[in-house]
Amino acid sequence: MTAQATPGQGAPVDEADAHTLTGRARRWLLRKLPPDKLLPEDQPSYVMSWAYVFGMGAIASLLWIIISGIVLGLNGPQWYHVSSLGSFVNSTHLWSVELFFIFMVVHLWLKFWMAAWRGGRALTWITGVISFVVSIVAAFTGYLLQTNFDSQWIAFEAKDALNAVGVGAWFNVANLGQLFTWHVTLLPLAVGAVVVLHVLLVRVHGVAPPLEAAESDAQLLHSRPEPAEAAEPAEAAEPAEVPASAESSGTQPSGIEPRGAAQ
Amino acid sequence: MTGWLVASVGMVGDGTYFGWDGFTIQSGNLIVIVVMIILFILALVLPFPGGKRRK
Numbered sequence A: 001m002t003a004q005a006t007p008g009q010g011a012p013v014d015e016a017d018a019h020t021l022t023g024r025a026r027r028w029l030l031r032k033l034p035p036d037k038l039l040p041e042d043q044p045s046y047v048m049s050w051a052y053v054f055g056m057g058a059i060a061s062l063l064w065i066i067i068s069g070i071v072l073g074l075n076g077p078q079w080y081h082v083s084s085l086g087s088f089v090n091s092t093h094l095w096s097v098e099l100f101f102i103f104m105v106v107h108l109w110l111k112f113w114m115a116a117w118r119g120g121r122a123l124t125w126i127t128g129v130i131s132f133v134v135s136i137v138a139a140f141t142g143y144l145l146q147t148n149f150d151s152q153w154i155a156f157e158a159k160d161a162l163n164a165v166g167v168g169a170w171f172n173v174a175n176l177g178q179l180f181t182w183h184v185t186l187l188p189l190a191v192g193a194v195v196v197l198h199v200l201l202v203r204v205h206g207v208a209p210p211l212e213a214a215e216s217d218a219q220l221l222h223s224r225p226e227p228a229e230a231a232e233p234a235e236a237a238e239p240a241e242v243p244a245s246a247e248s249s250g251t252q253p254s255g256i257e258p259r260g261a262a263q
Numbered sequence B: 001m002t003g004w005l006v007a008s009v010g011m012v013g014d015g016t017y018f019g020w021d022g023f024t025i026q027s028g029n030l031i032v033i034v035v036m037i038i039l040f041i042l043a044l045v046l047p048f049p050g051g052k053r054r055k
């Protein structure tokens, strides 16, 4: 690890003496997700592909879903079911949901066929699955809020299924007020939280290299836990004690980074 | 009040269904699936703009 000082903050990034929970949390966070990994300015060349755009497409649609949803909720059904502007905003809300699911499904197909869960990214995949499931429940409660014959039909079909699995008393599709709370607060917060976690995990692991690069890419080799953890402390400690082995690991100034030595 | 009711009722339609022996699908669902497949293929074959600028 490079013992850099963060300019302006005064505290070293990697201080070993963090002795409070807060200090340890800060050390853990900075190690897991240093600022230049959280907000990188460069990406590997293989990210120059439409295959990596659909995650952001889903985020963009989600943002419009939330903004239009706030406008709908604040004006109320008398507005969005009757006035033409209200109906229009209501429609943009529905169509951004359609786009959200389209982008999300294309995203998950692409990630599946690129095997993007490799290299310790299982939790990224799993948070993706959870966001998919929670989004479906959120969309379902949205359809119920239409308060038309469609939503009545959907509700009374769903009621039997929900009762059959035993959650009907807590998740009651015949209780419109309860559904409003689910749809405008709890489920959007849940979707938002899972998506934030998902994107943070993508940043923690970096973008998965294409399958063909799996054998040669420094990033992927680097993310395998055992060799990376074993190699670093040994190399860092060596030069001081064993000058004889200088020819083996080449004492360049950046010798701590194993990347330069690979091939 | 009646405006609200009429507006709501107006949104309900039977929809158009396509079917091939035993299999039916509503037009909206079919369109969404076809759009997703087209986007998937386009994402694989279309070159990314500005890809030549930085390597």
Ligand code: HEM
Pocket: A051, A052, A053, A054, A055, A056, A058, A059, A062, A104, A107, A108, A111, A116, A117, A121, A124, A125, A126, A127, A128, A129, A131, A132, A135, A195, A198, A199, A202, A205, A206, A207, A208, A209
């Ligand atoms: C709420 C819906 C979702 C949003 C907003 C979202 C967002 C993103 C974003 C922005 C990225 C990074 C850029 C990219 O590769 O597109 C990403 C990566 C990823 N997503 Fe999603 N995603 C969602 C759902 C899913 C689902 C349903 C899955 C799979 C079940 C999934 C699996 C992955 C994986 C494995 C990566 C890592 C790719 C890599 O490291 O190269 N995501 N996601």
